[in-house]
Amino acid sequence: xxxxxxxxxxxxxxxxxxxxxxxxxxxxxxxxxxxxxxxxxxxxxxxxxxxxxxxxxxxxxxxxxxxxxxxxxxxxxxxxxxxxxxxxxxxxxxxxxxxxxxxxxxxxxxxxxxxxxxxxxxxxxxxxxxxxxxxxxxxxxxxxxxxxxxxxxxxxxxxxxxxxxxxxxxxxxxxxxxxxxxxxxxxxxxxxxxxxxxxxxxxxxxxxxxxxxxxxxxxxxxxxxxxxxxxxxxxxxxxxxxxxxxxxx
Numbered sequence: 001x002x003x004x005x006x007x008x009x010x011x012x013x014x015x016x017x018x019x020x021x022x023x024x025x026x027x028x029x030x031x032x033x034x035x036x037x038x039x040x041x042x043x044x045x046x047x048x049x050x051x052x053x054x055x056x057x058x059x060x061x062x063x064x065x066x067x068x069x070x071x072x073x074x075x076x077x078x079x080x081x082x083x084x085x086x087x088x089x090x091x092x093x094x095x096x097x098x099x100x101x102x103x104x105x106x107x108x109x110x111x112x113x114x115x116x117x118x119x120x121x122x123x124x125x126x127x128x129x130x131x132x133x134x135x136x137x138x139x140x141x142x143x144x145x146x147x148x149x150x151x152x153x154x155x156x157x158x159x160x161x162x163x164x165x166x167x168x169x170x171x172x173x174x175x176x177x178x179x180x181x182x183x184x185x186x187x188x189x190x191x192x193x194x195x196x197x198x199x200x201x202x203x204x205x206x207x208x209x210x211x212x213x214x215x216x217x218x219x220x221x222x223x224x225x226x227x228x229x230x231x232x233x234x235x236x237x238x239x240x241x242x243x244x245x246x247x248x249x
Contacts, residue, residue, distance in 0.1 A: 118146065148247065
């Protein structure tokens with residue numbers, strides 16, 4: 001079941017709903033993140049491919065969840081700092097990576113005042129930006145904290161998929177939507193924002209970046225044995241989109 005909130009949703013109620021959802025999901029999410037097909041065999045391999053060689057890189061994990069991306073990046077020789085809206089997720093990220101000083105609680109929609117100018121080589125934000133209504137302030141902060149020619153790699157729900165999924169009638173509006181998640185035990189309502197393809201890319205091109213690459217990902221073969229129905233669906237139509245943006249000097 002899904003519920004379309006549209007423009008009637010209150011910003012505070014959306015953010016509170018997102019926080020409550022992930023506080024509820026955190027433990028189960030962390031338990032499943034290593035092997036859940038859409039994460040382990042769809043989102044992660046494609047997003048990591050866009051990041052490329054990260055050895056020796058200083059990376060900001062924006063919306064780090066339970067720290068699985070950070071774990072992957074640490075194992076590849078990167079140094080990672082991560083943050084998330086959910087205190088439980090941040091606690092799990094600290095435990096998973098045994099680096100309590102590398103993770104902190106922070107809202108993606110707020111300025112990154114605790115981070116220095118030109119501090120990072122890369123930013124990764126995996127399946128997180130669709131929880132932010134206005135991307136422009138955040139993208140400006142990404143530009144500020146990135147070194148010259150630094151990059152941002154983003155994965156999000158595909159704008160065409162969510163337009164269809166939520167049966168939207170107003171493609172060009174940024175809409176607050178909500179879905180019932182059943183894959184992490186129980187039923188949890190998870191709010192997010194649906195937007196057009198243009199509204200996914202323009203905040204970057206208008207704020208000092210150019211789009212270097214874009215992937216409409218395919219599931220890797222391991223996905224099929226775990227979830228053949230969704231494997232077939234993802235070969236026919238994408239659920240996620242990944243892209244890489246480079247900071248212009």
